[in-house]
Amino acid sequence: MKRKFYLLIVFVVIVAVLVYVLNRNNPEKIVYAISVEPENLNPFLPQYVDFPLIFSQIFEPLFTFDYETSAVKPNLADSWELSSDKKAYTIYLKKGILFHNGEELTSRDVYDTFSPYFLNNHNFKNLEPSILSEILQRIEIQGKYKLVFYLKRVYSPFLKILSSPFISCIISGRVMHSFLNGGEFKPIGTGPFLVKDWIKGKSILLEKNKRYWGKIPRINCLEFKICRHWKRHDLMVEGKIDVTSPVAGNYFRVFEENNISIFKNIPISLVCICFNNRKNPFKNIYLRKAALKAINRKEIVYYINQGNAIPADSPLPPGILGHSKELKQEKYDPPVARRYIKLSGVKGKIKATFAFYSEFAFRSKGMINTIIRQLNKSGFDVDLITFDSWNEYDRYIKNGKADIFLDGIKNSILDPDGTLYPLFYSKFPENIMNYNNPEVDRLLIKGITTFDQKEREKVYIKIQELLIKDTPCIFFNFYSPYFGVSPRIKNFRLSPLSLPDFKEVIIE
Numbered sequence: 001m002k003r004k005f006y007l008l009i010v011f012v013v014i015v016a017v018l019v020y021v022l023n024r025n026n027p028e029k030i031v032y033a034i035s036v037e038p039e040n041l042n043p044f045l046p047q048y049v050d051f052p053l054i055f056s057q058i059f060e061p062l063f064t065f066d067y068e069t070s071a072v073k074p075n076l077a078d079s080w081e082l083s084s085d086k087k088a089y090t091i092y093l094k095k096g097i098l099f100h101n102g103e104e105l106t107s108r109d110v111y112d113t114f115s116p117y118f119l120n121n122h123n124f125k126n127l128e129p130s131i132l133s134e135i136l137q138r139i140e141i142q143g144k145y146k147l148v149f150y151l152k153r154v155y156s157p158f159l160k161i162l163s164s165p166f167i168s169c170i171i172s173g174r175v176m177h178s179f180l181n182g183g184e185f186k187p188i189g190t191g192p193f194l195v196k197d198w199i200k201g202k203s204i205l206l207e208k209n210k211r212y213w214g215k216i217p218r219i220n221c222l223e224f225k226i227c228r229h230w231k232r233h234d235l236m237v238e239g240k241i242d243v244t245s246p247v248a249g250n251y252f253r254v255f256e257e258n259n260i261s262i263f264k265n266i267p268i269s270l271v272c273i274c275f276n277n278r279k280n281p282f283k284n285i286y287l288r289k290a291a292l293k294a295i296n297r298k299e300i301v302y303y304i305n306q307g308n309a310i311p312a313d314s315p316l317p318p319g320i321l322g323h324s325k326e327l328k329q330e331k332y333d334p335p336v337a338r339r340y341i342k343l344s345g346v347k348g349k350i351k352a353t354f355a356f357y358s359e360f361a362f363r364s365k366g367m368i369n370t371i372i373r374q375l376n377k378s379g380f381d382v383d384l385i386t387f388d389s390w391n392e393y394d395r396y397i398k399n400g401k402a403d404i405f406l407d408g409i410k411n412s413i414l415d416p417d418g419t420l421y422p423l424f425y426s427k428f429p430e431n432i433m434n435y436n437n438p439e440v441d442r443l444l445i446k447g448i449t450t451f452d453q454k455e456r457e458k459v460y461i462k463i464q465e466l467l468i469k470d471t472p473c474i475f476f477n478f479y480s481p482y483f484g485v486s487p488r489i490k491n492f493r494l495s496p497l498s499l500p501d502f503k504e505v506i507i508e
Contacts, residue, residue, distance in 0.1 A: 322460030
């Protein structure tokens, strides 16, 4: 009897150990740690810049960027044609592609997805979709798998917009109808993963789409675990999570010692210290230049970001047409900063408010405190206002209340227009810096109506020269986060937009 009892105990222990091991290293699930939880899974609503890493697993665009060349190629689309006046794009869809709810993708779904941009029946506030609102005139359905996009004006990077999961995710028409009429938004796309569960404050669980039109993912589940701040790094070392980003520089050696791989792409994101160019004190160009001279960008970027960013001297990141090492904004020089303040004609300390969102990608309030300290040493009197909610921060900035604020833009179309137009075109609906230069406006229009890439490059270099002269903001850094990946994960790769691709990932 005792022997049976001991055998039972041994059996229970073995089962418990196996359960622990399987739960710890679940061969069917990858756990991705994120620091900020989405408020929703609707790509049309205001979102934190990193959330497309989730959306891109659920939804897909008509076109995509080639992993080797970054050239545009068909995705949900099968082929396309451009009209002689370059203002009409005929798109032919692949047949037999199914949404997560089992319905087939047709021209009507594409029409419904983009309809808010030309039917004026929406209240969308997120930055990038507004680009489509400005250029898309109408869409005409010409068959179950054929439709035509008519543009208000020539826009040479249009196919790049249709390739971006940040802007052009295709959504079930049934969902769009419900959403536009005040109903609940359900995240139903054509992507390789579909939403299985969402435990608020803890995790978002996706499972593989067994009816995916491409290669069906080899993993069963992808869990986005909400894990605040730097706790992610320790969990990574302990083997409790599989992927995380960004990776702090002081963890590089620790990760290497634990065989954790580190991935990174060429930077395509610009981070700026932005001025409100319409109100005092930074309506005064001398004070903008004084602030530029007062901040030691290079030291702060290298020390605080620890490898996740490089100092910027111009607006366009290295991976974008028009980037040039010859373009340089003025260097750090505190004595010259004080002389600029004298030239401004403003007496006494220059009072200003600095707005900051606490969960920005580089996760460092210390950096902001360093910037403010350097500004105050040169004759400014800057107060910090911190926001823990992205939406509250976004509203505060768009209402023009901040004098200085940190902002950035990820070039989600791999084109110079993706950085310069939203930030610096004066008539853009969300010109949050309130910058206005008619010559810059003229050149921006020239850039998007020109197809010759060499000519476009000349245009965008000229635009950058004007921006460096005007100093509407401080070009602070080009950001490209490092991704830490568990040694059990194989075939992990990043898209040209630095979005993780889990379609071909396997677990060993």
